[in-house]
Amino acid sequence: MAKAAETPPDTLLDKDTALRLFRMMALIRRFEERTEEQYTRARIGGYCHLAIGEEASTVGAIDALEPGDCLYASYRDHGTALAVGSEPVAVMAELFGKETGVAHGRGGSMHLMDVQRRFFGGWGIVGAHLPIATGTALALSYRDLPNAVLCQFGDGAVETGSFHEALNLAGVWDLPIVFQIINNQYGMGTSVEQSSAEPDLWRRAAAYRMHGERIDGNDVLAVREATARLMGIARRERRPALLETITYRFRGHSVADAGKVYRSAEEIESWRKRDPITRFGLHCSERGLLEQDEIDQVWSDVAAEVKSAIDEALGAAFPDPDTLYEHVYGDSAWREQFSRMRAGAPFGERGEERTWQT
C-alpha cells in the first residue's frame, strides 16, 4: 500500500467546482441520450457504447487531471471526450462520420481522441491500450516531465493478459500512471463474479506491490479526490496505482443490446436510485451550493448545447472519398518508397490504369 496521501483530501470547496462537475455530467447524460436517438435514426453506424450512469467515474477522474497529464480510455468514450473538453459538435460530427469530426470521420464512436488535450484515444481491443498507456508513462518518465497518465478501462479488461503485463511493467519501472478500472459490473453480459477469480478487482494491485483502492464510482467527489491523490503520487513519486471505481451502466453493452437478459429489473432499478447526477445535485443543494433553478438552468443549457451540436454536425460535409489513402503513412518519403510497387500497391494504382483496385 502507498503511504498516506500527503495532500489533504480534495473535497468540494466552492460553487464554481460544483457547477463545473454538475454541468459536465449533465452534458454527457444529454449527449448520450441524444446519441442513442441519432443512432436509431441511422445517422450513426457501427458499434455504439453509451456510458449513461457512469458519468461520475469519468468526470470525477478527468477533472483531477493537470495540464500535461495524459489520458487513455476504452471504446466507451463519448463522455471521456466531452470531459477532456473536446467540442460536442466535433464529437457528434465524428459519430456522424463527418470531415469535421475529431478524427475527420476516420475513427467513429470507439476511437475518439483529442491529442491536443492529451487524450490519446478510445480503443477497441479490450485491454490492449493498457500497455500503450504504460509506454506513454515511460515517455513522461524518460523525458523527466512532471506529469502522469490516467488509463481508464472496464472490469472485463482486467482478465486480459495485457492487464497483467502493463501493471507489472509500470511497477517494475516505477512509472507515473494510474490505472482506473471503471467497474460497471459487466463485460457484455458476463458479470465480474463470473469472469474474475478475484472479484475484488482492486486487490490485484497487491500482486505488483502497487497501491490498490476501491471507491464509490457514482460519487463524483470521491472519484475526484482519489484520482487527484493517486495522480499526485504518480507525478511526484513516480509510483503507479490501481483505482477501482464502482458504477453501473443503465443501458445495454451497446445500442444493439437491450441489457436485460443477464440482469434483473430490480438490479437496474436499485442502481437508478444511485444515479450519480441526481445524487450530486442533491448533495449540492443540501449544502446550499446550487439552487434548484441553477440546476434546471444547467439541464436546459446542456440540452441546447447538444441540440446545436447535432444541428451543426448534420450540416457538415462527409469526407471526400479521394482522401481515402491519406494518413496510412506519414513519413515524408512514403510516396517515393511506394512509387515502384505499381498495380496492387496501396497507393500506386490511384489515377492509373487499374482504378478499380481502389
Added chain:
Amino acid sequence: MADLTYREALRRALDDELARDPDVFLMGEEIGRFEGSYKVTAGLWQKYGPERVRETPISEEGFVGAGIGAAMMGLRPVVEIMTINFILVAMDQVINHAAKIRYMFGGAVGVPMVIRTPGGAGAQLTAQHSQSLEAWFAGCPGIKVVAPASVADAYGMLKTAIRDDDPVLFCENLVMYNVTGTMPDDPDYTVPLGRAAVVREGSDLTLVAHSYTVQRALRVADTMSRDGIEIEVVDLRSLRPLDAETVAESVRKTSRALIAEEGWSTYGVGAELAARIHRLCFDDLDAPVERVGGAEVPMPYSKPLELAALPLESKIEAAARGLLAESGIA
C-alpha cells in the same frame, strides 16, 4: 430441403455434434447466457449446460491455449473468438502452438480443435473490427483454414471441421449470419475440406472468391450475364488445403481469371492463386490474372470512405470488364 439462415445452420451443426460426441464442447466469450455476441450459440447453454458450453473471461490467449491443451488430451473443443480481429491476441497460441504441436512431437499427439470466428466489413465497425485476416493463417502449415459461403456449407463444413483431427480455423462472416439458403435434410450431410465448388457455370471468365465475396461475385455474374457475358464463379470454400485443381480446370475453360477477396490483395489469397494459375494454366491464359481486394488502408468509419474501401460489386465488375477488354471481348 429446409430454408435456414447461415447462423441457424451453424447452430444446428454445433447442436448435432454436441449431441453426437461427448468429447465436443464449446468455449468462448458470451456464448452462454448472452447467447453469443452474434447469437450463433443461442439455446445451447440451456440445453447442454455450462460444462459443455463454457463461458470465458476476455482472455483469448488463455482460452485458445486451454483449447489446445484440452485437444491434446483428445477432447474436441470448438472455441469461439467473437470476431477474427481478436484472434490476434491469441496469435502465439494459434501459430506457435496449435499449428506446430503434431509435427514437433513427431506425430505423437494432435490438436483436434476448431476455432470459429467471423470476419468481414461493411457495418462501419472501423479499423480494429473490420478485418479479413484469414489469408495470414492460410499461409501457415499445420492448421487448416476454411470459409464457407453458403448455408449448406456452413453446416456441412463445420461438422467436418469438428471431426477433423487437426486444428481448423473456421472463418464465418458477419454479413452472412442473416443470409438464408437451403440445407439438405440429411442429418449425416458433411462437406469435405479442401474441395472448391463451381457455384455458377460460365465460359468467358473465371471469378474466384471465398466467404461473403462469393455472393458479390454471383451478383456480378448475374449483371454481366444480361450483356451476354457468362462468368464462371468458383467458391474456394477452403483456403488451406486449397483446391487449385478446380480453379485451374475452370480457367482452362474460360482462359481468364479474376480473384476477388475482402482482405488486402497484397500477399493475399489472390496472390497465391495467381501464382498457381500461372503455373497450371500458362498456355491457356488470354489475359494476365487479375485480382480485386479491399483498399489497403485501415478501414475508415465514415460511410462514404468505407464504401470506397470495400471490394464492392462495381469494382469487381469493372475488373472483370477490364480483363475481357484486354483480351478482346468487350
